[in-house]
Amino acid sequence: MSDAANVVDRTPSERVDVCIVGAGPAGALMADKLAAGGHDVVVLEAGKRFDFESRLRRMKRSIRPAYDDLDVWDMGGPRDDFNSSGEIFYPLNHKRVKGIGGSTLHWGGRVARLPEKDFEMQSRYGLASDWPINYDDLQPYYARAERELGVAGVDDNPFAPPREQPFPMEAFPRSYSDSLFEQACEKLDITTHSVPQARNSEPYQDRSACVGYGTCQPVCPSGAKYSADVHVRKAESEGARVIDQAAVQRLEHDDSGETVTAAVYRTPDGETHRQTARQFVLAAGGIEIPRLLLLSESPSHPDGLANSSGTVGKFFMESPYIHLIGQLDRRTRQNLIGLGTMESHQFYTPEEAEPGSFKIEFGLGAGPTPAQLALEQRTPLEGMLDTMRNPTSVGQWSENARNLGGIEWGDDLLANIREQYGNYFSISAEIEVLPRVENRVTLDRSTTDAYGKPIPDVSWNRDPHAERTIERAFEVLESIVDNLDADVREKHRSVLWNGVGHHSGTTRMGTDPGNSVVDPQLRTHDLTNLYLVSSSVFVTSGAMQPTLTIAALALRAADHLASKL
């Protein structure tokens, strides 16, 4: 489709009410609601518009070992260059997608409302800061967001905040694997419950029900999993204009320094354009929003736009995950579906400040798939390289012995797959971090991207609060496994410090312009017509998936902005 890039009109529109930067869930929902309200909307998106029909091909890329994860959604390269300067390497481009639909193209689709305590961390625990809004403020928007995205669920979670109505769709039934862990949890008085999913358990608003491809992350070929291209299409049908491959370089403001006048963007033909508008919304996520503000520095805003507080880019948060993975003496029926159907939020709202919140997820994709076992056999040379990296592994040496004759196929391979597939389990926990000033997004002025602009630098460091929470969470996970009615053949712990793509906190919300970037309506303190709609405004992040809260904030911001136009 490279020719198409040259024939699409990417020149600016005239007389625009709202210019939105970013076509992920926040930008798409705002564009849809504002366009439906009769306002002239232009959305500028740095990434491509992907053909829906290409999803099967993209799924293949996600399964075949010859492809890198970044190939699935064409991420990486000079456009997406970044630096990671913290103690934990942050693989930014594995944690996001640029394109129409944004990171919802590759997300897992779990959705949850943030419980009350996440808005009140200072009041309850003396930690971090309270949000300037609370659960009651967001509750009606959470309900709307569940209808917009299409959420399958059932109200069986005693730890969830209050609901006002049933979920739009029935929940996905629990898995066979869940039943093994449910028994262990019952012995320990740990309550388990279903998982709300932005994924169709039945046809919903012209989208298919889930048909079980099993590749939700990173691509759903059926479209049953919500992705924000859904609302981009709705917005366009309402008259919004959405321009892909329009990479915004900076925002310009008027002489007073109080009003944004234009978004300057580059297109594939090498041209630079200026999109003017009455109001501007940045909806480009927790990395690119602070970066764009910092890139928009000017004489009247020498530290970057909307940065009089000096907090733009600071207080970056992610969601570390821990996993307890192993094998049982029996079949666990993994890799038969791409979602998870059981969680426990019992440890989410602790009595004391520490250990902090964690959320338990019971996995359904543990261990290698049969196709992976067949295709990812290691050649002798690769095996020796593995051994050099990990010389004390006895398993690696025996693996090498088996590899000497080359890979297996035929009956030998079948026997090998039968031996290795089928008994794995995994239990995971999403871990709360606290906002810390040293975790931040800055500009790396030593390196430039495809457009000659300084690349983002992510500094991500271990959080002592999270470390103490991880210890407690592992104790709970181990106790569950110890209480299984099965022999555990092996188990090991792993900690995914670099998280799962939940970047937040980098332009936080508050009432004091001295220590926050946006007000409770998500308007920047410093500029009268600039709104930031993203998880970047989160004050704290809890240990829940952020997308439903992003969607709720976008719907609330759309209501507010519509009232101003």
Place this chain on the structure above:
Amino acid sequence: MELTRRDALLALSAMGIAAGGVAQQLGDRGTVSAEVTDGTVAVAEVVFPSSVSGNREFVETYLDGRTEGDGYSLEEIASLLDTIDREAKRSTGRSFTDLTPSKRDDVLREIGAAKAYPDPDGTVPQRIRYYLVNDLLYALYSSPTGGELVGNENPVGHPGGREAYQEGPDDE
């Protein structure tokens, strides 16, 4: 365990190839030469388990889908099969397709297909591993029949519905 055309169509789907057009063409073959089909079936008989039957029908449908699907080069396959055949004649004096599966196994290993890293743009052994060995294994183990051989009737990449994950293993 018998492989069927349906398995091949589902495997193609898992490979990102919309197989609707292929289904319509099932009675109207002709794009893939008999030599390519014979050669690919001969490889499949080595890399597939001996308990699997129906290889020819599976491979025919699969190759048709490859032609129809994503511009995957049959010339590449034909060229790689030629190379394998030359190696067979050099080492045994007979065509690859005329050898027993055991002898064919030897030829594929002699040519380096079992020790090469699979790379679609790599050396001949690397491409044999990628385009023939791995593609056939992928097609098999992403099809329901291949999955059932190892206890997974809805392999990843196959849209096999939402019942399998709820059901316990067969032996319970």
